[in-house]
Structures are given as C-alpha cells and as structure tokens.
Amino acid sequence: MSLTAIKYHRRMGRWEPNAQGRLVQAALELYVERGFEQTTVAEIAKRAGLTERTFFRYFADKREVLFWGAGALQDLLVSTVANGPESEAPIATIRSAIEAAGSVFQERREGALQRQSVITLNPELQERELTKLASLAAAMAGELRRRGVAEPNARLSAEAGIAVLKIAFESWVNDKGEKDLPQLIRETFDRLKAATAG
C-alpha cells in the first residue's frame, strides 16, 4: 500500500474489503424480505457487518443503493454508441448499446431481479426509474447527434432502444431471468421493426 493510500484510508476510517458490494447485497436482501420503506440504514449496515458511517461513505441514502449503478450503465451505453462503426445505421448502433447493457444485467442476474422486485412495489422508486431511463435515452441521443445523426432521428432511435430494453427486461424478469437477456433484446428489436412496419 502506498503512503498516499495509507493516508487516505486513515482519513476515511478502517478499510473494509468490498464494503460497497456487501452493502448493496445486504440492502437488496432486506428490501426483499421486509420491504423498502421498513428497512433502515442501521439494519443494512448491521447485516453487512459494517457501520452506518461506512454506509454513508458510499451512499447518500437507502434509495441510492438501488440507483448507484446508473452512472456506469450510462457510460456503457454512451461509449458503445461512440465506438459504433461510422457506416452503421443509428438504430443498429443503439441496438449494440442496449445489448451490451443486457449482458451486464445477465451477468448480475440475481441482483437485477431483486432490485426490480423492490422497485415494482414502490411508486416513488418507479418514478425515479422512469426518470433514469429517460436520462439514458437523452444521453444516447446526444451521442448520436455528436456523431452527426440529425433530429428527430437521434431521439427516435434512442427512445426506441429504451422502449425495447424496458419490454425485453420485463419479459426476462417475468421469466425469472431464465432466458438470455441479450437474445431477448435482439428479438424485441426485430419485433419493433415488424410492429412499426405495420
């Protein structure tokens, strides 16, 4: 450990291996067992074997435990759009980005399913989730525009992608994550194409 790192950890308190991951897992378990409203930060910290102070080092409140991954998800979507071949149709670029997001959810299947079951039961969390999805669409549309895609095509492609993600994710959840989510996403894009063709 470097001197800087030692100073950092002295200042921040005792170092705990994978504290953030343990807090997320403990919180999801408690939200599923007792309900989101009924769970306190003290209980989450206790279940994770950590202190409340450690919790607040990572999360502003118990709601943020459910949304802390949104930044990384947006980075993944935007960078996938940014790295798509120039010659590709915008909807194909968006499809690659949504598939990449689907692979991440598939890898973290259990946590993604627990999280969804908590959000489904709470209208305030649902509103927050819709806002997050709208931000993801706006971020992808912005990256498409930067690549020279004109409006309204940039927004239409991005919004279509988020609609596909919502619907594919929902059928994945209804199926308890048994199907392959990237595959469901590809099928749903094909169905959207067929549906809009009329």
Added chain:
Amino acid sequence: MSLTAIKYHRRMGRWEPNAQGRLVQAALELYVERGFEQTTVAEIAKRAGLTERTFFRYFADKREVLFWGAGALQDLLVSTVANGPESEAPIATIRSAIEAAGSVFQERREGALQRQSVITLNPELQERELTKLASLAAAMAGELRRRGVAEPNARLSAEAGIAVLKIAFESWVNDKGEKDLPQLIRETFDRLKAATAG
C-alpha cells in the same frame, strides 16, 4: 336548474361560471410569470377572482392543476384504440389515437405551451409527467390486448406511440406551436418506421 342541482350547489357553495377553467388559466399565467414553486393557491384563487375554498373544490393542490386533464386524455386514447377497425395493424390503431391526442393539444395550443414551459423548469413535475406518459402507454397496451393483440406487440406498439408523441410534441413546442401537431405526429411515425428499418 333542477331541485337536485340547486341542493348540490347550496351544499358546495356559490356557483361560479367556468370556475375550473378560470383557475387553470390563472394558475398557468402565474406559474409562467413567477415560477411554479413561488406561486401559492391563494394567489391563483385571487387572480381567478375566486376563493381558495373554490380552488380546493376542483384540485387537491397546485400541482394537480397541471395534471387534471390526464384522465380525459387517457379516455380519448383508449376509446380511439377501442374503436379502431378490427382489421387494422396495431401500430395504425395507436397512430390514430396519438393523432387524436395531438388534435386536442393543437386546439388548446396556448395552454399546452404554457403548461410545457412550467414542467420543463421543474424536475419533480418532469418525473410526474414521465409517470403519466408511462400510464398512458400501459392503458393503450391493455386495450390492444383486450382486442386480441399478443405481447410484446401490444406494449411495443403503445410505447412506440408514446415515444412519437413525446418527440413530435417537443418539436411542436420548440416551434411555438406554429406547425400542425397532428401532421408532425404523422411525419414522426413515418420517421420511426424508417429509423427502425435501419
């Protein structure tokens, strides 16, 4: 006035001609002039020449003034879907419903533009608007299912329709309502079809 109506109005207080419309107009003016947060119910009632008691006969709070039309809009969308020809593709039925909604906004152009300018400035109102749009998509998808459209096609068609409404509405607002909204909606559906075809 019938005896029942007289009793009703005695119980509810003095009858005011078009009180609801006057309150909506006064509220929108004040929200635009002073901002949503800075406006009180007392000020809205005063501007409309009515009492606070009359305000609360129509609206639970000042936020509801912006969303009271959501029920009528949902009825319009769902009934248009319900009355579409049986032989029609689901996306065509959804298109008719979204066009019908566009006609209503076009007729009430000034109020629709004022309302949008207020919502754009307030994150909490934006969240509420996204939730309302999600409910409208869910209601149309439900009506399509009732007509025998299978999932995920029902939800895909309904979500695509709401995405078109959002995007067409936004460009109508950016253009200060100068263009014809139903026409913009038709063009945006055609662009969605072209975009998803890739």
